[in-house]
Amino acid sequence: MQIMSHRLRRVARHAADAVPALLLTAMFLAFIVQVFMRYVLNQPVGWTVEICVMAWIWIILWGQSVSARETDEIRFDIVYAGVRLQTKRVFRILFSACLVAIYAIALPATWDYVSFMRIEKTSYLDIRYNWVFSIFVVFLIASILRYGWIFWTALRGIDTTEEVDPLAVSRKDFSE
Amino acid sequence: QDRPVLRLSSVVSDTDIRATAFQEIADAVAEQIDLQVYNGATLVPQGSEITAIQRGNLEMGIVPPQDIANQIPEWSILTAAYVLQDVDHLKAVFDGDVGAQLNAMAEEIGLHIITPVYFGTRQVNLAPETEVMTPEDLSGVTLRMPGGDAWQFLGTAIGASPTPLAYSEVYTALQTGAIDGQDNPLPNDYNMKFYEVTSQIVLTGHLVGFDVLTIGSEVWNSMTPEQQELLQTASEEAIAKSTQAHLDREAELVQFFKDEGLKVYEPDREAFRTFAQAKYLESDFAASWPDGMLDAINALGTPSN
Amino acid sequence: MTWEFGLTISAIVLTALLGLPIGHAMIGASLFYLLLVGSDMGIAAEQILRGLYGSYVLLAIPLFIFAADLMNVGSLSDRLLDFCRALVGRFRGGLGHVNVVSSLIFSGMSGSAIADAVGMGRIIINLMTKDGKYPAAYAGAITAASAIIGPIIPPSIPMVLYALVSDTSIGFLFLGGVAPGLILGLLLMVMNAIQARRYGFPVEAPVPMRELPRVTLRAVPALLMPVILLVGIYGGITTPTEAAALAALYAFVVSTVFYRSVSLRLAYETVRQSARSTASVGILIAGALVFNYVVTIERVPNSIRTVMEGYDLGLYGFLLFVNVFLLLLGCLLEANAILLVIVPIFLPTAMALGVDPVHFGVIVVVNTMIGLATPPYGLLLFVVSGLTKSPIGQTVRHLMPFLGIMIVGLGIITFVPGIVLWLPRLYGYAN
Ligand code: NA
Ligand code: NA
Numbered sequence: 001m002q003i004m005s006h007r008l009r010r011v012a013r014h015a016a017d018a019v020p021a022l023l024l025t026a027m028f029l030a031f032i033v034q035v036f037m038r039y040v041l042n043q044p045v046g047w048t049v050e051i052c053v054m055a056w057i058w059i060i061l062w063g064q065s066v067s068a069r070e071t072d073e074i075r076f077d078i079v080y081a082g083v084r085l086q087t088k089r090v091f092r093i094l095f096s097a098c099l100v101a102i103y104a105i106a107l108p109a110t111w112d113y114v115s116f117m118r119i120e121k122t123s124y125l126d127i128r129y130n131w132v133f134s135i136f137v138v139f140l141i142a143s144i145l146r147y148g149w150i151f152w153t154a155l156r157g158i159d160t161t162e163e164v165d166p167l168a169v170s171r172k173d174f175s176e
Numbered sequence: 177q178d179r180p181v182l183r184l185s186s187v188v189s190d191t192d193i194r195a196t197a198f199q200e201i202a203d204a205v206a207e208q209i210d211l212q213v214y215n216g217a218t219l220v221p222q223g224s225e226i227t228a229i230q231r232g233n234l235e236m237g238i239v240p241p242q243d244i245a246n247q248i249p250e251w252s253i254l255t256a257a258y259v260l261q262d263v264d265h266l267k268a269v270f271d272g273d274v275g276a277q278l279n280a281m282a283e284e285i286g287l288h289i290i291t292p293v294y295f296g297t298r299q300v301n302l303a304p305e306t307e308v309m310t311p312e313d314l315s316g317v318t319l320r321m322p323g324g325d326a327w328q329f330l331g332t333a334i335g336a337s338p339t340p341l342a343y344s345e346v347y348t349a350l351q352t353g354a355i356d357g358q359d360n361p362l363p364n365d366y367n368m369k370f371y372e373v374t375s376q377i378v379l380t381g382h383l384v385g386f387d388v389l390t391i392g393s394e395v396w397n398s399m400t401p402e403q404q405e406l407l408q409t410a411s412e413e414a415i416a417k418s419t420q421a422h423l424d425r426e427a428e429l430v431q432f433f434k435d436e437g438l439k440v441y442e443p444d445r446e447a448f449r450t451f452a453q454a455k456y457l458e459s460d461f462a463a464s465w466p467d468g469m470l471d472a473i474n475a476l477g478t479p480s481n
Numbered sequence: 482m483t484w485e486f487g488l489t490i491s492a493i494v495l496t497a498l499l500g501l502p503i504g505h506a507m508i509g510a511s512l513f514y515l516l517l518v519g520s521d522m523g524i525a526a527e528q529i530l531r532g533l534y535g536s537y538v539l540l541a542i543p544l545f546i547f548a549a550d551l552m553n554v555g556s557l558s559d560r561l562l563d564f565c566r567a568l569v570g571r572f573r574g575g576l577g578h579v580n581v582v583s584s585l586i587f588s589g590m591s592g593s594a595i596a597d598a599v600g601m602g603r604i605i606i607n608l609m610t611k612d613g614k615y616p617a618a619y620a621g622a623i624t625a626a627s628a629i630i631g632p633i634i635p636p637s638i639p640m641v642l643y644a645l646v647s648d649t650s651i652g653f654l655f656l657g658g659v660a661p662g663l664i665l666g667l668l669l670m671v672m673n674a675i676q677a678r679r680y681g682f683p684v685e686a687p688v689p690m691r692e693l694p695r696v697t698l699r700a701v702p703a704l705l706m707p708v709i710l711l712v713g714i715y716g717g718i719t720t721p722t723e724a725a726a727l728a729a730l731y732a733f734v735v736s737t738v739f740y741r742s743v744s745l746r747l748a749y750e751t752v753r754q755s756a757r758s759t760a761s762v763g764i765l766i767a768g769a770l771v772f773n774y775v776v777t778i779e780r781v782p783n784s785i786r787t788v789m790e791g792y793d794l795g796l797y798g799f800l801l802f803v804n805v806f807l808l809l810l811g812c813l814l815e816a817n818a819i820l821l822v823i824v825p826i827f828l829p830t831a832m833a834l835g836v837d838p839v840h841f842g843v844i845v846v847v848n849t850m851i852g853l854a855t856p857p858y859g860l861l862l863f864v865v866s867g868l869t870k871s872p873i874g875q876t877v878r879h880l881m882p883f884l885g886i887m888i889v890g891l892g893i894i895t896f897v898p899g900i901v902l903w904l905p906r907l908y909g910y911a912n
Contacts, residue, residue, distance in 0.1 A: 020756035021749065024543055031544065031726030039718050042316060044339030046328050052540050057533050059543065060767060063760025064504065072761045073502035074815060078858055080500030088500070095501035098492075099509050106512045106522045113523030116231060120246050123324040132534075136526045143505070218777045221531035233521050323537070342537050344644065345720050348652035351909050353717030369911050 016067035023055040023062075030055075047124035054122075054132055061135045065142035092154035096147040103140050103147075111137055180399060181210045182391070184236040185225055187217040193363075193425070194238070194293060197418035204410035208403050211236075229392045230286045236395075238293060238387045242326050248281050249464030255326055256461060257333045257452035258445075259470065260384040261477040263294050263419060268476045274469060288396040290389040290411050294419045296361020296426060298383040300334070301374050303350050303357060308378045309443045311335030311451040320346055320358040326461070331359070333455040334382050334448055343368075350374055361385050362429040363422065376439040379430075380448055389415065486779045489514040493772075503818060504761075507768030514775050525771045532770035537722065538651060539766065541641050543759040544725035545592035550755045551732035552590055553600035554747055556740050557703040561586055562604055564700035571687035574677025576609045577623050578670055584627035585634065585666045589707025590728065592638040594853055597631035598624055598864050606868050614683050618872075619676070621865035622879035626669055628861055629850045629887065634662035636710060636725065639820055639849060642766075643842040646825045650839075651721040652714060653905040657843045660904055661894045665847070668886045676882065702735045715908070762817060769821030776826065786830045796834050800895050803827055804848055808888070811852015815860070819849050839905055840898045847891050854880060 034048040064073070080091060114137055117129035184202075188194045195215050202211040214220075220228045225237030226244065245252040253259060260266050269275055270292050279289045300308070300319070308314055311334055319336035321327045322343075331338025336357075341349055349355045351373040358370065359382070365371055389411055396404065433440050456462050462470075492510040497503055508525065515522045533539070552558065562583055569578040580601075587601050602624040609620035632639045635655030644651045676682070688696065697704075709731050713724040737748065776782070794802055810819055824845050831841050853861040856877050866873045894900055902910065 017753055017756075020760060021753040024547065024752050024756040024759065027540070027543060028547065028726055028729055031540075031723055032730055035719055035723045035727065038318065038339055042318065042337060044318060044337055046323065046325065046338075046340045049323060049340055049537060053534050053537065056540055056543065056763070057530065059756055060533065060760050060763030063756055064764040067757075068760070069757075072757050074504065074761055074765060074817075075500055075502045076497045076815065076858070078813075079498050091499040095496050095499040098496055099501060099505055102509045102512050102516070105516060106525065109522035110526045113231070113521075113526045116523075117227065119227065119230075123326070133526070133530045136530055214777070219774075221528060221535055223535060224527060224531045228527070231521060231523070233524055233527075341720060342722075344538070344648050344650050345652065347909075348650055348714075349717075349720060352652075352715055354720060372911055373909060 013067075016062075020059040020063040020067060023059045027052045027055040027059075050122055050124045054127075057132070058135050061139040065139040065146065068146065089154045089157065092150055096151035096154065099147045100144050100151060103144050107137075107140055107144075110140055179208060179210050180235075180395070180403070181212065182235040182395065183219060184211060184213045184238070185217065185220040185228070185234055186213070186215050186238040187222050188215055188238070190215050193418050193421045194295060197293075197414040198238075200414040200417070201407075201410045204414070205403075205406050208406055209399075211407075225390075226285075226287065229390065232392070232394070234392075236389070236391045239287075239390045240387050242324065244282065244287070244388070245326060247285050248278075249461075250281055250466055250469075251278060252326060252461050253465045253469055253473070254278070255330070255383070256456045257330055257382045258449040259473055262297070262381075262384060263423065265473075265477045266292055266294060266384050266386055269473055272472075272476060274472050274476070277466070277469070282390075283393055286393045288391050288393045290391060290408060291415050292386045292388050293415050294384070294386045294422055296363050296385050296422055297381045298359045298361055298385055299365075300336075300359050300378040300380045300382070301357055301365050301370055302376050302378065303353065303355075303374045305375045305439075307439075308376075310447040313443075318356045320349065320355045329455075329459065329461065330383060333452040334380060335451060346370065347373060359383075361422075362426045362433070366429055366432070371433050371436050371438055374438065376441075377433055379440065379442040381445065382448065382452065482779060482781070482784070483518075485514055485517040486775070486781075488517060489775060502764070503815060504764030504768040507765075507772045507818075507822075511768075511771040511775050524774070528771045528774045529767045533763075533767065536645055538641055538644055541636070541651070541722040541725040542592075542638050542762065543755065544722070544729050545636050545638055545641075546596070546758050546762075547752065547755040548725060548729040548732045549591035549593055549596035549600065550751045550758075551729060551736055551748075552587075552703075552706070553596065554736065554751050557706075557732070557736065558587070558600050558604055560700045561703045562601070562608070563696050564704070566685070567688040567693050567696045570685045572674070573684050574673050574682040575685040576605070576615065577619075577673035577677060577682065580605050580609070580620075580623050581627045581666055581669045581673065584624075584630055585663070586704065586707070588631040588634040588662065589710070590636075590703075590732075591631055592636040592641070592725075594628045594631040594850055595860060595864060598628035598861055598868075602628065602865060602868055606865075610869070616680075616871075616875075616879070617869040618875035619680070619879045621869035621871060621876045622883060623669070623673060624868070625854045625859075625861040625865045625876070625880060626883035626887065627666070628865075629854060630662050630665050630669075632850055633658045633665065633843070633847055635659065635714075636721075636728070637846065638762075639816065639846045640842060641721075642817065642820045643824065643846060646821060647828055647838055647842060649842055650910075653839050653908075653910045654842050655714070655721065656905040656908055656910070657839045657901045658846065660900050661843055661847060661890070664893070664900065665887060665890045668890050669883060672882055672886045702739055706731060765815075765817045766821060769818065772822055773825060776822070782826050782829050785826050786833065789830045790833075796836065797896065799830065799834055800836065800844070803831075804844065804891065804895055807845060807848045808852065808855070811849055811859075812855045813858050814852075815858070816849040816853055819852065820845065837898060837902060839910065840901045843901045844891070844895050847894060851884065851887050851891065854884060 030048040030051045038044040114133045115130050117133050120129050184198060198213045202213055205211055220234055225239050228234035229237055241251050241254045245255055282289050314335035317336045319331050319338050320341045321331040321338040323340035328338040346358050347368060350370060430440050489510050492513050493506050497506040512522055512525050515524055565579045565583040569582050572578055583601050584597055587597050591597055606620045606624055609615040610617045635658055637658060640654045641651060644654055710724050710728050713719040713727045714721050719727055853859050856862060862873055862876060866876050
């Protein structure tokens, strides 16, 4: 039973990770097609841009909610990293409670905006914007669940902070 | 009586002629209306002015007809090449039955149109020196057009190969030859210094560039008749001045570009016009145009030879 | 400034200090602001979604990350290092010079300082500390210092972010970074030479000259990368964004087909990693988009401009002020946040004073990149200390002279705009 659930979690984790990976691949290929069509065939296309921006939004919001790991997240850990485990638990309880509360309050209005955007379609692929933007609702819900979990475990005293490997830390932000 | 707060979102920069006009409107109505101008798309992301107004998060916007056409396909008639001939024609269309018809459609989605805001007529600006007289001469020419399929189709409709590209990258792309040309009103060519990296401006005049000054219908209806009257008059006056300023600027820039060593000339516009209208009429865009509207618009213009 | 805004700022600072990831802190606090002032909370989603949807230039970021990742897993880095050893390894403190020069070349392919430090850094730190030739902390310090140059020489992710907030051409920004990057590299090598004499660092056995052609040949695919990028962008083939895709394609082909060091499985692993990095920087951009909306509503840039004009600092006074302010902020804040949130507040004043937007962009990028290595909060510090397994304090001690000379370099770049602008101008930039 335990093994099953463990395996299930691994599969789920892989599937969650595969989404942004595939989207990034799609973005990469779309750009190559775009350059090829314009420079080599002299027949520029525009739909590639649309695929790329959609992929970009989904990579970010999916990647930072559904498939996020705590070690991937950029935090200002001057204080957080230095405090004792007990204090850290209190910190976790506080920040997760704040986040869950505000995201939950924002959920109805966000839903309202996203479903309102049904009114317009994307330019080339004619996809209704409520579908494109639905990822923001996913983002809020997944974040509420994740931080709800953090809140719960911190409250119960279970240590879920992931082992911090210095290279993992260095990996988290290649943008600088 | 309350002094309503109206936030106006525009994408133009603070130094633009139109920004001056917006400020003039704000000053003129100040006694009765608190009109706050946000230029540079700082208040609402570019392209979401309409939905922001519809959702009650914005009162006024400078809205491109292309964006309105996203929700009202009939509006795309004003975004097609060679439908509007010049500023006077634009004004006549909005003042007449066609304008009333289009404005009524806008009211249905919660937008009240105050007045069109002219910002220049789009001309083709090319790096290669080959002379362009007909649409056939643009065949295979990579022309940067704004993103979106309506804009891209405009490029196709004048015979070029359109490609989308961020506005801030156009200069470099012209210089390196990544694109052969771009289309914009002359003041834009000047502001972005495109004349430094191109050899000619073909005065195709394929699109009369304008936005519409728009206010949310509910906001409009909640104002007193005096306030409405005041805002309407102030807007028309300020925009009329801004329109004249744009026309003067365009005229003086033709000479400037010639002095800079560019070839500036008019092609066979009739050939372009015929080619473009044929392209549009066989496209999906024309399918959404109300019956008889094209004729009604044409009737308001100068009869074409 | 309203009390609602004050509360919002406090909420960001407080939750961030408690350890809430910065992106969530900015989004959460902005939602809190909307709630306080009674606005539609859906505005947050609108600002983020439409903002991300409309900023086409940002698409370069994931692709530059992907390209750098591919280069790091391939063996391009090793070959590049061999080449640099043959080139500058023969002098006193040679491996220090190798460190700097390899960074300069690597920075022509990667847009990120962290990628540079992790990719090249790991290998060269091993080389430098083997047999106790250099103190580990020194190796870490010079790695961090030279990694700063990564995003100053094109391509550059921070410059893409600056282009986003300032509407400046990426092409010209990239060109503007070339000369400052090389000058900073030179300054680091001077400092390394001084330190090498001071600490008596060893001289390496020189790589025989007859080896040079072979070593060079092995490194050619890696050396070609910057060339491809430059030809792509300035040869009229691609836009800067597309060039990022071309760079990734090149790195992919070289490491899979040519060097055969990357299997398909590893390639997937790399894409997955790149997507993760993309998401973690993307959420910061998202947070900045909605927080910038709050800042606009509160008319903060206008107020700052009024205050600054009141002090009548003049052009150079303003630049000095901005530099000192950003350097201090860089000790505490993360670089993306500075570029996306703080810099836009100063932009209207800078433009009003007639500061060239490309010049200003290069200044703030150099400044925030130095901030990556200034204690107490500097990602580069954490990275190299992790790599060398030496305490941060020791790394900082060895880093100080390098930081000092970089700040001198920053001063030169700030007050001699010609250094930044001559190359863009040579290429037709006309401001
Ligand atoms: Na770089
Ligand atoms: Na280095």
